[in-house]
Amino acid sequence: MKILNVDQIRALDQSTILHEPIAPINLMERAALAFVDWFIDHFPVTTPTKVFCGLGNNGGDGLSIARLLLERDYPVEVQVVRYAPRESDDFMHNHRRLKLVTENIKYIEFSRDIPALRHNEVVIDAILGTGLSRPTEGIVKETIAAINRAPASVVSVDIASGLYTDQPNGPNDVIIEPDYTVTFQLPKLAFMLPKNGRYVGNWQIVDIRLHKRYIDLAPTAYYFTQPSEAKLLLHKRDRYANKGTFGHALLYAGSFGKIGAAVLSARACLRSGVGLLTVQVPRCGYLVLQTAVPEAMCLADDHQTLLTGATEISSPAPTDFTTIGIGPGIGKAPETLAMLKKLLPTLKKPIVVDADALNLLSENRELLDQLPPNSILTPHPKEFERLTQKWDNDYQKLDILREFAKKYTIVVVLKGAYSAIATPDGDIHFNSTGNPGLSTGGTGDVLTGILTALVAQGYDSVEAAVLGVFAHGLAGDRVAEQRGPIGMVASDVIDALRWD
Numbered sequence: 001m002k003i004l005n006v007d008q009i010r011a012l013d014q015s016t017i018l019h020e021p022i023a024p025i026n027l028m029e030r031a032a033l034a035f036v037d038w039f040i041d042h043f044p045v046t047t048p049t050k051v052f053c054g055l056g057n058n059g060g061d062g063l064s065i066a067r068l069l070l071e072r073d074y075p076v077e078v079q080v081v082r083y084a085p086r087e088s089d090d091f092m093h094n095h096r097r098l099k100l101v102t103e104n105i106k107y108i109e110f111s112r113d114i115p116a117l118r119h120n121e122v123v124i125d126a127i128l129g130t131g132l133s134r135p136t137e138g139i140v141k142e143t144i145a146a147i148n149r150a151p152a153s154v155v156s157v158d159i160a161s162g163l164y165t166d167q168p169n170g171p172n173d174v175i176i177e178p179d180y181t182v183t184f185q186l187p188k189l190a191f192m193l194p195k196n197g198r199y200v201g202n203w204q205i206v207d208i209r210l211h212k213r214y215i216d217l218a219p220t221a222y223y224f225t226q227p228s229e230a231k232l233l234l235h236k237r238d239r240y241a242n243k244g245t246f247g248h249a250l251l252y253a254g255s256f257g258k259i260g261a262a263v264l265s266a267r268a269c270l271r272s273g274v275g276l277l278t279v280q281v282p283r284c285g286y287l288v289l290q291t292a293v294p295e296a297m298c299l300a301d302d303h304q305t306l307l308t309g310a311t312e313i314s315s316p317a318p319t320d321f322t323t324i325g326i327g328p329g330i331g332k333a334p335e336t337l338a339m340l341k342k343l344l345p346t347l348k349k350p351i352v353v354d355a356d357a358l359n360l361l362s363e364n365r366e367l368l369d370q371l372p373p374n375s376i377l378t379p380h381p382k383e384f385e386r387l388t389q390k391w392d393n394d395y396q397k398l399d400i401l402r403e404f405a406k407k408y409t410i411v412v413v414l415k416g417a418y419s420a421i422a423t424p425d426g427d428i429h430f431n432s433t434g435n436p437g438l439s440t441g442g443t444g445d446v447l448t449g450i451l452t453a454l455v456a457q458g459y460d461s462v463e464a465a466v467l468g469v470f471a472h473g474l475a476g477d478r479v480a481e482q483r484g485p486i487g488m489v490a491s492d493v494i495d496a497l498r499w500d
């Protein structure tokens with residue numbers, strides 16, 4: 001699913017009006033109906049509801065929503081925030097239609113006009129939408145602040161009033177903090193950014209049948225992965241395939257006290273369809289691996305407690321493997337750094353790099369140029385900051401992410417909510433699965449195993465990252481459904497992985 005910028009959203013509106021064709025007021029009515037269908041599924045007809053309307057089309061939506069709810073016997077009061085002397089044409093049209101249904105339309109011009117809001121009420125926020133062009137001020141700001149202070153539930157129409165669609169807000173901007181945002185047709189970039197969480201709430205898309213051709217042709221760098229899109233990436237298995245068909249992966253993982261990371265990444269790799277797996281661990285981990293993951297072959301490093309890359313038996317060369325995953329639990333010992341320095345220049349095929357292998361790269365940035373093209377790095381925000389720089393806001397973070405992936409011709413999975421996958425050609429795919437339960441030790445090791453398995457099976461790196469991150473988050477969602485997010489452990493995620 002594409003994420004369009006505010007100018008494209010406006011052009012999409014116009015394109016729909018022109019090509020369907022449909023009168024603007026009827027498109028507004030369609031949007032209002034889609035919102036109301038959602039609303040009546042979530043709030044009973046007895047719910048006291050206050051609709052706060054601005055003077056533009058977001059406000060026009062609000063007037064239409066108020067009328068439709070009144071026609072469905074909801075107890076609705078309309079509060080028009082009169083922050084400017086003029087209203088949009090569609091606002092006026094809906095204002096006239098609403099007056100046919102109710103006289104109970106109040107106007108907020110001064111602080112004293114702002115109504116009290118009780119805990120059992122629901123506020124529908126239709127003050128400002130994607131037309132926001134400056135920080136809220138005056139009576140708009142006061143009304144928003146009063147709504148935020150009130151105990152009532154809040155549902156924002158299209159986007160929280162005061163939140164920019166695709167640019168950073170200022171630190172002191174006053175923005176609605178909704179419980180829900182019901183947005184039209186496509187997600188907004190603002191919804192994808194961690195710092196905006198409190199200004200988005202639980203967001204839902206309602207389809208208002210905007211011009212599909214415009215969407216299909218609209219250029220964008222931002223995408224939001226849908227289940228159907230992830231499913232399309234899945235390679236079908238040929239009945240005559242054999243284990244050699246699905247690659248032989250090599251994982252470098254573990255150090256004394258962190259052999260569990262090797263176990264988790266190995267098990268996840270096997271649960272993600274790799275044909276054969278070899279895991280190189282420090283000698284102290286050899287018995288653990290062979291016991292905990294009998295399906296994996298194991299190379300014991302010469303060193304008792306950490307990885308040096310040397311093994312006493314004549315093992316296959318790293319380049320003999322289909323792909324390599326490196327990082328889970330490996331630590332940052334000088335000997336392990338030496339191993340990484342020796343390994344990287346010999347590799348040509350994409351590898352998966354995580355955890356302390358990333359931190360070693362951060363401390364030795366000249367190694368970044370030696371990463372094989374299309375390798376996949378999986379930093380969490382702190383690791384990414386060490387790899388690159390500090391950022392002032394989430395939008396700047398996305399620019400840094402995009403430039404970094406392009407500069408080194410790599411795929412970067414910036415983990416978090418929502419995980420952002422940057423590709424070598426400058427796109428960013430936001431993942432749509434996952435939950436806070438995944439913030440538990442070892443889930444990163446699981447993801448490394450998954451991605452290594454997918455690359456070993458022949459998925460190109462972007463496909464592997466988009467599909468692997470999606471499947472990882474979806475497995476976490478299954479676990480959260482069964483047992484709640486608290487108490488989820490990384491092993492549960494492995495057991496909940498599905499590839500059908």
Ligand SMILES: NC(=O)C1=CN([C@@H]2O[C@H](COP(=O)(O)OP(=O)(O)OC[C@H]3O[C@@H](n4cnc5c(N)ncnc54)[C@H](OP(=O)(O)O)[C@@H]3O)[C@@H](O)[C@H]2O)[C@H](O)CC1
Pocket residue numbers: 009012013027028031054055056057058059060061083084088127128129130131132133134135136137140157158159184185210
């Ligand atoms: N395709 C769709 O998604 C559809 C969306 N619809 C709805 O339309 C709004 C966007 O409506 P628009 O009229 O463009 O803008 P807003 O309603 O968000 O804002 C109205 C005007 O308010 C002024 N403005 C901007 N910032 C502020 C501010 N901080 N304080 C006060 N006023 C502000 C600005 O006008 P100016 O001339 O003052 O700059 C805005 O134009 C979208 O969000 C949807 O709800 C359609 O209804 C259906 C299709």
Ligand SMILES: [K+]
Pocket residue numbers: 058125126127128129156157158159160161
């Ligand atoms: K709004």
